[in-house]
Amino acid sequence: MSALPLQAAHGGTDDGPAPAFDFSTNANPLGPPPALLAAVQAADRRQYPDPAYRALRRHLGDEDLVLPTAGGAEGIRRLTLAALLAGRREVWVPQPGFGDYALAAQALGMPVKAYAQLADIRPAAPALAWICEPCNPTGGSLAAWPELGEHLVVVDRAYEPLRLHGDAPALPPGVWQLHCPNKALGLTGIRAGYAVAPATDAVWRHALSLAPSWVLSSEGVAMLTHWPSDDTHAWLARARATLRYWTAAQRARLAALDWQQQPSWTHFWLARPPRPDIALRLRERGIRVRDAASFGLAGWVRVSAQPLTAQQALQQALLEIEGEHA
Structure with missing residues (x-):
């Protein structure tokens, strides 16, 4: 049996030199507000902040149902263990x-x-089902929610604030939600998010008890406290308008260079360049895209819309690469 990977592959920061232009991250390039x-x-x-985060939890919703997390990754780990302890x-x-x-x-x-499709979810035992809406890495969105009975459903809504088109279907009762505002705010270095439970059931009790002491730093508390403000959401509305423009421009540039591109409701999407080694070749030129091989999509990359100057640099680099192999 082959060993399991210890960590998932990610976009954004790697251990190489900082790129001049980073198309691999799906964080908001316009942040922070x-x-x-x-x-x-x-x-x-x-x-220390209040270890129970009572004021923050009341500020974000129902104090008895909001659970702060050290970002999405910690929330995923904790909720998975809570699900196991609750019998999933x-x-x-x-x-x-x-x-x-x-x-x-x-x-x-x-x-x-x-x-691949929600209809494929057919649990044979009490299950935990993860739904990412909109989905990373595709930027795709659901037409309707699945019927999963008594199974535990957690909806990862990290990219909902970055939805550029359409609306998500209304959440059904009984689902958990995981919110990670740092992506929409362009502050991914602050590891802070929160889960919202549908009820104080066994999963909630385990998730609460499994939290490390002071799961949020003072910076995390400040970010989440300001997150629901009218000022922040007015800024987000303006950012989405700019991202729509940048996304349309970048898609047009890539289409002109014969890239295949999948539809998306966000400012990031999957694309297939004409050359399979394009991620490596671009990285050599100080430009980073997200190789999608770790998603099971060899030959594809995930790209995010970036400012027009970055798009011009990407276009010029791609033309140079193609010129070298003409």
């Missing part, structure tokens, strides 16, 4: 999808089942 950043910078680092015996994950869903289950010895 100035008022929220000022609140983060003013956070009091001299003392298998985990269903989207394919392609964020690798941490499967790794969290594999680390606990739980069988992992992949699904």
Whole structure:
């Protein structure tokens, strides 16, 4: 049996030199919003936050149902363990999808089942099902929610604030939600998010008890406190308008260079370049795209819309690469 990977592959930062232009990250390239950043910078680092985060939980919703997390990855790990302790015996994950869903289950010895369509989810035992809406890496969106009965469903809504078109279907009762605002805010270095439970059931009790002490830093508390503000959401609305323009422009540039591109409801999407080694060749030129091989999509990359100057640099690099092999 081959060894399981210890970590999932990610876009964004790697251990190489910082790229001049990074198309691999799906964080908002326009962030952070100035008022929220000022609140983060003013956070009091001299003392611990309230370890129960009572005021923050009330601010984000129902204090009894909101659970702070150290970002999405920690929330995924904790909720998977809570599901196991509450009697779930298998985990269903989207394919392609964020690798941490499967790794969290594999680390606990739980069988992992992949699904491409929601109709493929057919649990044979009490199950945990992950749904990413909109989906990473595709940017795709659901037409309707599945009927999964008594199984535990967690909806990862990290990219909902970056939805550029359409609306998500209304959430059915009984599902968990995982929110990770740092992506929409362009502050992925702050590891802070929160889960919202449908009820204080066994999964909620386990998830609450499994949280490390002071799961959020002072900066994380400041970011999440400012997240629901009118100022932040007005800034997000303006950012989405700019991202729509950048996305349309970047898609047109790639189409002119014969890239295949899948539809998406977000500012990131899957694309297939004419050359299979394009990610490596671009990285050599200080430009990074997300190789999608780790998603099971050899030959594809995930790209995100970036400012027009970055798009011009990408276009010029691609033309140079093609010229070298003409």
